Amino acid sequence: MRIISTMIVTGALACFMSTPVLASDAGHTSEAMEHAGKAQAHGEMGHAKESLSHAKESLAHAKAARDDHAASHKHMDEAIQHLEEAIKHADMGHGAESAKHSEEAMKHMRQSGH
Structure with missing residues (x-):
């Protein structure tokens, strides 16, 4: 009985302690x-x-999200690549091309499961 109580308390504690990590990641x-x-x-x-x-601000947050949650690296890496392209094109004055890359970045962020 004591073991079961300890397991329940430990599980609840782990759940409560992981909540801020998940919230900051989201x-x-x-x-x-x-x-x-x-x-x-x-x-x-x-x-x-x-x-x-x-795009630069989005890139900073995307990198932080990727670093916080290793399971979604693939999609966040893709999002980061598109944001870097968006920055490059916006820097050259290519607004429409920058917008396309920003849109693709958002698709990958959604797919990351955060």
Whole structure:
């Protein structure tokens, strides 16, 4: 009986302690998606400077999300590659191309399961 009680308490404690990690991980992903969406919108409007700023912010959060949750590396790596391309194109003044890469980044962030 004592072993069962110990296992229940340990399991509950592990669950409560992992909740902040999952919440912060989801926070990075949602922040990355929000900024990628803004980068896409600004790119479509031809605002390369604003698109660049949001793509860089999205990239920082995407990297943090990837580092926080190893299981979703593949999709977050893809998202990061697209965000880097979005930054490159926005920096060259190619808003529409930057928007396409921001959109692809958001697709991979959604698929990452965060």
